Amino acid sequence: MLKSKLPNVGMTIFSQMSALANQYDAINLSQGFPSFDCDPYLKQQVNHYVNNGFNQYAPMPGMPELQQAIADLVSNQYELNISAAEQVTVTSGATEAIFVAIQTLVHPGDEVIIFDPAYDSYEPAIDLAGGKCVHLSLSSPDYRINWAEVERCMTSRTTAIIINSPHNPTGSILGEEDIIALKDLLSRYDIHIISDEVYEHIVFDGQVHHSVLRYPELAEKSFVTSSFGKTFHVTGWKIGYCVTPPDLTAEFRKIHQYVTFCTLAPMQKALADMMNKNPQHIPGLGAFYQHKRDVFCEHIKDSQFKLLPCHGTYFQLLDYSAISDLPDTEFCNWLTKVHKVATIPLSVFYQTPPDSRVIRVCFAKDDETLKQAAEILCQV
Ligand SMILES: Cc1ncc(COP(=O)(O)O)c(C=O)c1O
Structure with missing residues (x-):
């Protein structure tokens, strides 16, 4: 059996x-998927690339034009400079990016802190890596992280914390006080962050999305994952990406190349065109x-x-x-x-x-x- x-x-x-x-x-x-269709231009470009020979393996880290479009977007939005070639990896959905980031970080016996209610893919990926998932609850009624409790749960085996903002399922977002608490924690513990930011562009009422990429002390220890499915209404394409420093990218890609190797070529080309031609979509x-x-x-x-x-x-x-x-x-x-x-x-x-x-x-x-x-x- x-x-x-x-x-x-x-x-x-x-x-x-x-x-x-x-x-x-x-x-x-x-x-969580849109009932409406994506931009017709995206579909037109996919058709174009399928009909013009882009039907073989894409490069393992992603199509260079899409890596560059992501690097430009991230650099503009979060005011940092990142290298498309060394820091951006295109993945088969954010799910793959999260899975690979967890496999990159977690060794048997390591502990990873996650916050409930939590997206359902984190724990199985931690289990498969032989790690232990430490569940903390977000505090009601506004679903915020209790940082004093995080501190109490830190052990010598804690290897990572997974955060998700804007947050599925509660719609809460991290505030400046959370960033201060996270910076403080990272200054005292040798841990990494997986920051699941798939809804990074969907923030309301004039509030700001506090990506960890805005803060160099956090960015240097973080795997940031995002999803084109959410951003361009194409959840069925399962295309996402991971942004992380070059040394972490090198380790991330060692695993990514044996999970999927690469992601759909014509869709990557179409997404790059969309980002370049229609920069107003995301804002x-x-x-x-x-x-x-x-x-x-x-x-x-x-x-x-x-x-x-x-x-x-x-x-x-x-x-x-x-x-x-x-x-x-x-x-x-x-x-x-x-x-x-x-x-x-x-x-x-x-x-x-x-x-x-x-x-x-x-x-x-x-x-x-x-x-x-x-x-x-x-x-x-
Ligand atoms: C919080 C969160 N993370 C990750 C994902 C996965 O994104 P993708 O569909 O790009 O794999 C989702 C999808 O619903 C999500 O809600």
Whole structure:
């Protein structure tokens, strides 16, 4: 009998809820993907490159023009100078970048601190590296990191901390005080950061995204991961990247080359063209999704659901304690089957869930779908 390497892992809740949404013909606000299409120019360029011979392996670290476009973007946005060739690696989604960063850092017995509620790919990757995942909870009600608790959990085996801002599933973002705390921690402990910044361009209400890349003391110890899926509405392409200093990049690529070796060539070329031809897309993304958040929130404000603060990402948390005492997974199943709106229970993002009644809604949907879903939720 095969001995499972991930005995506690089953089908993800995202696949389960999407299947249930299909089965009950429900509006699917569960899985995090846009219901609208990408820019036609991107598709046109993919077609162009597929039809003009770009169908073989891309270079292992990425197409040079895409590496350069990423380096330019990052350098402008976060006011630092990075080398496209030595610091940018294109990966098959941020998921691969996170997986490879974890394999690069974690040796058997090492501990990695993550914050619950946490994106679901971190822990299995740590387990596969033979590491130990140390779960700390973000503090309610605003889902902030308790840095005193982080300090208490540091041991001689702590090798890394994984942070995620803007944060899936809560929509919280790191503030300046978090950066100060992180700098202080790094000045005293020899650890690395994996900074999952896939929603870096989706920040609301004029707030600033505190990328670790803005701070040289943090950047020199960090693997920063991002996703073109989120930025250009192409989650199905699974293209992302990792930015890290040259010495860490060299180690990262040793593993990346044996995980996927390289990423889809025509898509990389098309994304590079898109970034060069349409530099306005990225700065407009925050306002684009803020509008969607506001449409949804405006239409649901008279319901029994309580809206929790959302500063970024395309997720909104809803507290349903005024409606039901059901545990969140049962509530989500009921909502899908009876009211035909699929959402995600917050508890699945925790090792030890708190006793709360909160669900996650994805608002990366066209306005009509958001209004229709909100109208239904107002009847619940
Ligand atoms: C927080 C977070 N990190 C990483 C990823 C993975 O991104 P990708 O689809 O590019 O692999 C996601 C996707 O939902 C995410 O929400």
